[in-house]
Amino acid sequence: MIREKRIILRNSGVIDPDSIADYINAGGYKALSVALSGTPVKVVEEVVASGLRGRGGAGFPTGTKKQAAAARDAGTIRYVVCNADEGEPGTFKDRAIMESNPHLLIEGMIIAAYGIDAERGYIYIRGEYYDSNRRLEHAISQAYESGYLGREILGSGFSFDLEIKPGAGSYLCGEELTMLESLEGKRGYPRIKPPFPAEKGLWGKPTLVNNVETLANLPGIIEHGSSWFRSSGTRRTPGTKIFSVCGDVRKPGCYEVDAGVILNDLINDLAGGTRNGKPWKAVLLGGAAGTFVPYSCNDLSMCYERLKERCATLGSGAVIVVGSGRKLIPLMQSILRFFRHESCGKCVPCRIGTTYIHERSLEMSGAGHDSRISILDEMVNHARQMAISSLCPLGQSPILPLETLQRHFNETIATE
């Protein structure tokens, strides 16, 4: 029987999220003092040493990003942007952090900004997250009043301003370059990569873009050191990870555990097991842009390296459990409808490919065994072509669920 290991969420549900005093009494903003008493380089070095990997989905080493953003064009304006546009289906861990402990994110952002010498930060937040939005607004004004934001923070020479920008309901705006477009007030279309944000980000300036959970890890790393951080998780995925478990489980919710936790333990010990008590049929890891795994993968260790070995993804940490009684075709159709609906339309393969494969998937419902097999095969081929020819991650995503469905559930789909 495993248990949660609450580091990021340790004060969630304990302190009043609207009270900066509560946060400070619980040790909040101590890491910031530690950071400000040392050099910015020290902050970056500590993050590099911690081995923290981005918690938004791609798992890119956070320290490397910070080094890149800090290294560019000395003396130029820099930005820190928090990606709080949590739009991946089945993912709600950032919301948990922001609603229950907004100051943790703010503190993480100030530390990140200090590390790269950014003078301004933005939290690009999912527009529908009304409570997160409200709590953060309140927390930011408190932080200004208490001298954690604004001019000469805590008497140091460092100044930093932070504001919130709500999104308007586009999944794609959670993609970092599209998010920057949206932040600049433009329509949310993906940019061409490279340049990466660390080189030319917001308004063409070096920009560090991090996910909420990533930034929420920084105060701990700075206060307690990188070796403390590495004492959790695995060697190549250090730290804890918040999983948002949902679907056909008894206790859906956010669970913070050591990275590398065994999938079945997560489902059974923490999420209360499946609703009907029977072994689950499939789990979709990482949301719509994620991978299906069959029950035979119930021993999966939930860390980047192990999942990759088994052709699965950790993604944002979404764990969508599909119970034994549920059919896969409607679920697949729903995922493909989602991509079709969210495709921005900029590039040809994604705009038309997402429509085409969704239309094809609808034909599966009434089709027989063989034609289901051939339609799925055709869809996978299209998704593969889309993946190699699309402009941004959205068009590169449908291959993930489709290919794993075909690999693990080809016959199930043909016969269900």
Next chain:
Amino acid sequence: MLQAKEMVIFTIDGRTIEAPDDSNLLEIARRNGIAIPGLCYHRKLTPTGACRLCLVKIEGMRGLITSCTVKVTEGMKVTAFDRELEDTRKLLLNYLLYEHNDAYDGTYPDELRELIFRYGLEKPDNRYFKPVWEKLKFVTDDSSPVLTYDPSKCIKCFRCIKACDEVQGKNVLSFTDRGIDSFIIAGTGIWGGSECDGCGECIQLCPTGAIVEKPNREVINLEKIEKSVVTNCPYCGVGCQIELLVQDGRIVRSNGVEGVSPNDGRLCVKGRFGYEFVHSPDRLTRPLIKRNGSFEEATWDEALGLVADRFTEIRNRFGADALAGYASAKCTNEDNYLFQKFIRTAFGTNNIDYCTRLCHASTVTAMLKAMGDGAGSNSIEDFETTDCLFVIGNNIIDTHPITATYVKRGVVKGQKIIVVDPKWTPLVRYATVWLQPRLGTDIALLNGLVHIIIKNRWTDTKFIEERVEGGLEAFKQLEELTARYTPAYVEEITGVPAASLNMAAMLYATSPTAMIATGMGMSQQVTGTHNVFCLINMMLITGQVGRERCGINPPRGQNNVQGATDVGCSPLNYPGYMPVTNDDNRRRVAEVWGVPYESLSPEPGLTTVEIMQAGYDRRIKGIYIMGENPMISDPNLNHTEEALKRMDFVVVQDIFPTETTRFADVILPASSWAEKEGTYVNSDRRVLRGRKAVGCPGEARLDWKIIHELAGRMGWPMPEYRSENEIFGELARVTPIMAGISYVRLEQGSIQWPCPDKDHPGTPTLYLDRFNTSTGRGKLFPVEYVPQNEQTDRDYPLMLNSGRLLYHYHTATMSRRTKVLRDFVDESFAQIHPGDAGRYGLTEGARVRIESRRGELETTVRVSEDVLEGEVFMPWHFTESQVNRLTRDELDPYSRIAPFKLSAVRITKI
């Protein structure tokens, strides 16, 4: 100058290619004949990476890369064609055919269709998918006067959006909805209800015919195009290069010519759609002689015989100076050169002028005196790259739309803009600061700016010492004169707040480079020359001239208003600005023309308005008007009308019956720009080649041939020119600034004068080393502000200002014979401030009578905060409401320009 980029060597499919470092891979590949497909890329636009057809493989890079988004680097190894790439491209084309309605009517170039054929997908059987576009239920937008958008043919390549945004700076277009359901909207909805001004850049860059032209769509068939002719736009002085498509002897389309100066493919609504007048049934096709008060058709022989006899008779009876000629800013250099030669020889007088007297005469006068050249100092491209642009009395977005595209692109890159205008103009939206002085107070305002500049020591002492006549001594006089123009004093006169004055002075004087664009607001005043002196003073003391991207520019009105003066249609100067009063000049010109030196008059002639005044006084008895319409364009029209009536013999050579032809004794049917070969000079002194697209209608003749024959009939034969080329050859011999220019050279591209010899490359920027004055230095002319003669009073309480609209051109003889331009605007109006509207009980749309001390008209009210309280603005194009019935023919003493911008009026509801 830009540093030349280093060259890199790389390979595409094993072929070694050399290209400048950092160039666009797709562009370089195509230039080397490697036809990588692609639909969303266009040379003029930032790369989009949307269609994905240009995917390639690059060694060392993961996956497939769009070549339109990659810069070439040394040693790069590119695979442009292999099985996988071609399969992917074919799939992508099939995807496009899934959503795209591929019906084709042959009226537009279709890049997608070319690819469909190239990849063998023209037959539906060869395609992968059954099309879905019909299910998407797109609605065609037919609301624009100039174009139609069919979303079912749209491949969402972004080219139209970027054409509107990056090329034209208008930002009207965008997508609405998402994914496969997305389509283009203009503004927040349909084209017709948007700010789209109809320039058609989106049409020109659309690769699939989703956006197509309305005019001639029922007629045009690209396969039946007989010829396409590159020529000059017939409207304003930007000199845009257009390509006319001719089918069945008629012009059916005008495209912008890509890759050449000054417009690089860009056009405005007039340049793209304003050609319809050429084939108007109103065209004059036979000579007309007025008999017993009405016009009767005549033969050329009859008409020319009569004209030659009557002019000769007047010359013999009243002397050469009883004759005069109006040249034309719409005719070519060759036409105008021969015209002034005709007036100076056959008439024997220097009484030759034209509409330049009504537009930039004062600017040219001031520039000639202070700097030695009567033309803009910079190139149109510099409007994009200068750091600061001082735009005064110049509604550049409406009057010089393509120059304005450069300005708008500059703003995106951080250019600072100062607008000085009593009336709101669209450029105000882009301005860092807008100064809104009361009408007629410009000298006070500019002296005030000079005062601030001197006070803050933003002057360039070194420049003053080295390049200004009289150096610091002369500067001191200016300093003393402007001492009393304190910001407080200037604010009192002009109404412009001191803070705005300070900001404008600081921006102009302290920017690394700064240019001035001065327009009719400055020049069309009794103090026009003084106004421009003040501008030049400010420019000289700050050293914002004599370097690249610095100087002063009067964007010119007509397409050849610059050229007509350059080739001698001036009462003061022979071709090339050589004064007629100088004996050496007379000798030189007489020699080339083969006429006795004594036959050329040494007396300066009368100017445009003076000619009419002399006609009124019965001193001018006969006039030859070529392609001008003074009965709309001259000031104080009641007076002009009487002058024409009093003249013994009036000849008008034109392409249409006009307000002026009514007063003619003989009307000679002439040729439009589309019917002639020749050259034009644009605002940046660029000599541009015009070419014949269609033949003259009926018996209409080329202008130069009419002049040529008349000269012979009057006993002053000219050489037998076999072509316009030969006329230009003679012109170049007489005109030092064009001596090095020839038709052969112009085939390679336009050349900016001065170009003194055949090896000279032309001159993009004037005054880099010296001014063109006798001493080589620029001159300061300190002048005082004097209140205007024309003042409002109890009877005439409002001050009227006049100007142009984007959609019409001058006396509108051409633009109002083009349907789409009429569809945008076809009615006169007067803009009145809401305060005045309230005061005089006027509401939007009310019909009113406007009266000045000289005349009256009727028009419609538009209530608008674009104008200051106490001021009224009217466009002067409309014959139904002739604004020049109200204006004065009082003249600027130096340049003889009339004050079109300032007339006291009263308004009463009808």
